[in-house]
Amino acid sequence: MKNYTTLADIDNLETIIREARGLKFENPDTKAGEGKTLGMLFFNPSLRTRLSTEKAAKLLGMHVMVMNADKDGWALEFEDGAVMNSDKAEHIKEAAAVLSQYCDIIAVRAFPGLKDKEKDESELVLNSFKKYASVPVVNLESATGHPLQALADAITIQEHNTAEKPKIVLSWAPHPKALPQSVANSFVEMVHRLDVDFVITNPEGYDLNPAVRKDIKVEHDQEKAFKDADFVYVKNWSSYEDYGQVLNVEKNWIVNQEKLKHTNNAKVMHCLPVRRNVVIADDVLDSENSIVIQQANNRTFAAQAVLKRLLESLDA
Numbered sequence: 001m002k003n004y005t006t007l008a009d010i011d012n013l014e015t016i017i018r019e020a021r022g023l024k025f026e027n028p029d030t031k032a033g034e035g036k037t038l039g040m041l042f043f044n045p046s047l048r049t050r051l052s053t054e055k056a057a058k059l060l061g062m063h064v065m066v067m068n069a070d071k072d073g074w075a076l077e078f079e080d081g082a083v084m085n086s087d088k089a090e091h092i093k094e095a096a097a098v099l100s101q102y103c104d105i106i107a108v109r110a111f112p113g114l115k116d117k118e119k120d121e122s123e124l125v126l127n128s129f130k131k132y133a134s135v136p137v138v139n140l141e142s143a144t145g146h147p148l149q150a151l152a153d154a155i156t157i158q159e160h161n162t163a164e165k166p167k168i169v170l171s172w173a174p175h176p177k178a179l180p181q182s183v184a185n186s187f188v189e190m191v192h193r194l195d196v197d198f199v200i201t202n203p204e205g206y207d208l209n210p211a212v213r214k215d216i217k218v219e220h221d222q223e224k225a226f227k228d229a230d231f232v233y234v235k236n237w238s239s240y241e242d243y244g245q246v247l248n249v250e251k252n253w254i255v256n257q258e259k260l261k262h263t264n265n266a267k268v269m270h271c272l273p274v275r276r277n278v279v280i281a282d283d284v285l286d287s288e289n290s291i292v293i294q295q296a297n298n299r300t301f302a303a304q305a306v307l308k309r310l311l312e313s314l315d316a
């Protein structure tokens with residue numbers, strides 16, 4: 001593995017899940033990262049990604065530097081050939097080259113602007129780091145994906161699954177703000193690689209990018225989609241069709257115990273942070289159905305498995 005910017009950077013999902021679970025349960029005294037430095041740049045807030053990735057790096061013996069790049073760094077210019085006579089003080093060409101001297105791995109969080117679909121899909125920030133850095137780059141949630149989350153989700157599903165072929169439902173839920181499609185995209189990409197029954201349920205107008213969904217069924221009736229589900233993965237995302245918009249939705253799409261009655265006593269997942277009683281009701285989050293805390297715990301082991309692979313590629 002040379003970078004971890006998309007789930008496609010994992011060639012065998014089963015193998016890396018096994019590696020992550022080995023790191024979790026056997027807690028091997030690995031020093032793969034000794035003398036190496038991870039630099040993390042956040043252009044958006046974070047609790048889990050920031051702290052679980054730092055913990056993962058430290059468990060591997062790495063040094064860690066974190067920067068709130070949006071607040072503390074110079075405003076970065078990403079356009080090639082820009083005349084920098086306005087608000088941007090530093091070009092990504094210098095920034096990435098300098099960081100590559102300080103860090104052995106660079107990790108970046110940069111959400112989409114949700115205004116310009118083409119710009120977001122170009123992954124300008126992440127791809128510019130990839131282009132101008134000379135060390136591996138890790139995606140800590142970008143304009144279109146959150147692959148560390150998806151790996152943690154895969155580990156969590158495997159740990160909690162009791163069915164031979166489980167039914168997994170990805171359910172859209174309401175939210176007052178326009179949110180990225182990144183988490184949902186990477187979850188869909190990950191589930192494509194599992195042998196499961198998979199249904200996506202969302203209101204009309206909220207269908208995810210067809211290039212990501214591929215042949216996955218979209219059921220616009222949430223109750224119908226929930227029937228006999230073993231896992232319900234809840235997430236809000238803004239419209240892809242009416243790009244970045246929050247649309248008016250007739251029905252209430254909150255996930256509560258009433259709706260879980262249609263499921264096979266489903267385990268409920270969410271990447272967090274979650275807005276209680278808007279996205280998921282207290283009666284679910286405070287019940288045995290919720291595995292969101294265990295899911296967040298697996299972020300550490302997903303990150304540890306990925307960092308370990310990248311460290312190994314440095315020595316190769």
Ligand SMILES: NCCC[C@H](NC(=O)CCC(=O)O)C(=O)O
Pocket residue numbers: 141146177179180181182183236271272273275
């Ligand atoms: N990394 C986990 C989710 C991050 C982001 N959620 C948020 O921005 C929620 C913010 C709020 O609830 O105000 C998202 O949906 O992609």
Ligand SMILES: NC(=O)OP(=O)(O)O
Pocket residue numbers: 045046047048049050141149271272273
């Ligand atoms: N799930 C997740 O990425 O959480 P943070 O946004 O807190 O990092």
